[in-house]
Amino acid sequence: MPELPEVETVRRGLERFVVGRSMREVFVTGTRSVRRQHPDELVAALRGRRLDAARRWGKYLWIALAETGASPGPTAVLVCHLRMSGQLLKVSPPLAPPPPHTHVRFVLDDESELRFVDPRTFGELFVTDELDQAGRPAVLAGLGPDPLLDGVDARRLGELAARRRVSLKALLLDQKVLAGIGNLYADEICFAARLRPGRLVSSLGRAEVARLAAAIGDVLAAAVAARGSTLRDARYVDLLGEAGSYQDHHAVYGRAGEPCPRCDRPILQTRLVGRSAHYCARCQR
Ligand SMILES: [Zn+2]
Known part of the structure; x- marks a missing residue:
C-alpha cells in the first residue's frame, strides 16, 4: 500500500510530466473509483481544465485545476487516494492499450494519457471546490500534520x-x-x-x-x-x-x-x- 514516500514520488512525477497540460477528455469506466460524485459530474469539472499544480498531504494527492485561457487561479482540485493498489500512470504516444483494471483515463492535450489503474478498487478520485485558505481540500481537515511538509514537532x-x-x-x-x-x-x-x-x-x-x-x-x-x-x-x-x-x-x-x-x-x-x-x-x- 502506497504511503507518504510513494505518494510523494507520484506527486513529483505529476509536477514534472503532467502539470501545465490540459485535459482534452476524461473516460470513467470503473465507477467504484469515482464514488463520491456522479462520474458525469467529475468529467464535466475536468474537461478543458489545465492542470496547474500537484500537491500532497499525507497519502492524499491533489491537482489544482485552472480554466484554460485567462486563468483566474485554481477554483477546484482533483483529489486522488491510491489506497491499497491504486496507480497513476502517464503514457505517451503511441499509446499501449490500457492495462486491466484501468478505471479512469485522462486524455491530455499532448495526446498522452494519465491512467488510474486499481485492481482492488479501494482507491478513489473526486473533484471538490471546497478548499481551505491554504488551498487544501476542506474534506482533509481531520488529517494530522504531514511529517515532511510540516515537520515533526x-x-x-x-x-x-x-x-x-x-x-x-x-x-x-x-x-x-x-x-x-x-x-x-x-x-x-x-x-x-x-x-x-x-x-x-x-x-x-x-x-x-x-x-x-x-x-x-x-x-x-x-x-x-x-x-x-x-x-x-x-x-x-x-x-x-x-x-x-x-x-x-x-x-x-x-x-x-x-x-x-x-x-x-x-x-x-x-x-x-x-x-x-x-x-x-x-x-x-
Ligand atoms: Zn538488532
Whole structure:
C-alpha cells in the first residue's frame, strides 16, 4: 500500500510530466473509483481544465485545476487516494492499450494519457471546490500534520504520547496524529528509533520521544530520496511505471527470520492493531 514516500514520488512525477497540460477528455469506466460524485459530474469539472499544480498531504494527492485561457487561479482540485493498489500512470504516444483494471483515463492535450489503474478498487478520485485558505481540500481537515511538509514537532509528539494509552505502532498509524505513515514505514521508523512497536507510548521518556521524532523525519526523507518501496507484488510504481528502491534498505519490514542489520539476531514478527509488526528484540526496547 502506497504511503507518504510513494505518494510523494507520484506527486513529483505529476509536477514534472503532467502539470501545465490540459485535459482534452476524461473516460470513467470503473465507477467504484469515482464514488463520491456522479462520474458525469467529475468529467464535466475536468474537461478543458489545465492542470496547474500537484500537491500532497499525507497519502492524499491533489491537482489544482485552472480554466484554460485567462486563468483566474485554481477554483477546484482533483483529489486522488491510491489506497491499497491504486496507480497513476502517464503514457505517451503511441499509446499501449490500457492495462486491466484501468478505471479512469485522462486524455491530455499532448495526446498522452494519465491512467488510474486499481485492481482492488479501494482507491478513489473526486473533484471538490471546497478548499481551505491554504488551498487544501476542506474534506482533509481531520488529517494530522504531514511529517515532511510540516515537520515533526517533538514537543507536541511528547504531549500526544503522554496522554495516550496506545502502542507506538497505533500512534504512528493514526492519520489524525500524523498523516502519511502506514504499516511499512511505522516498522522502519520504530527500528530507527530503537523502540518496540508494541511499546505503550505513555511509557516513552523525553529522549525516546526525541529519537522517535528524528526517526520519522529521517526514514521518510530517505524513502522519498529512494523513490519509495516497491514490494514483490509491484503494486507501487511511479508515474512512468518505474519501481522505487527503498525496499533494498528495509531493516525490519518483511524480513521476519532474517538477520537484524545492526546485531544479526533474527527479526521477529508479531501482530499489533490488526497489522503485522516487525522488530529486533535486542535493538528495540
Ligand atoms: Zn538488532
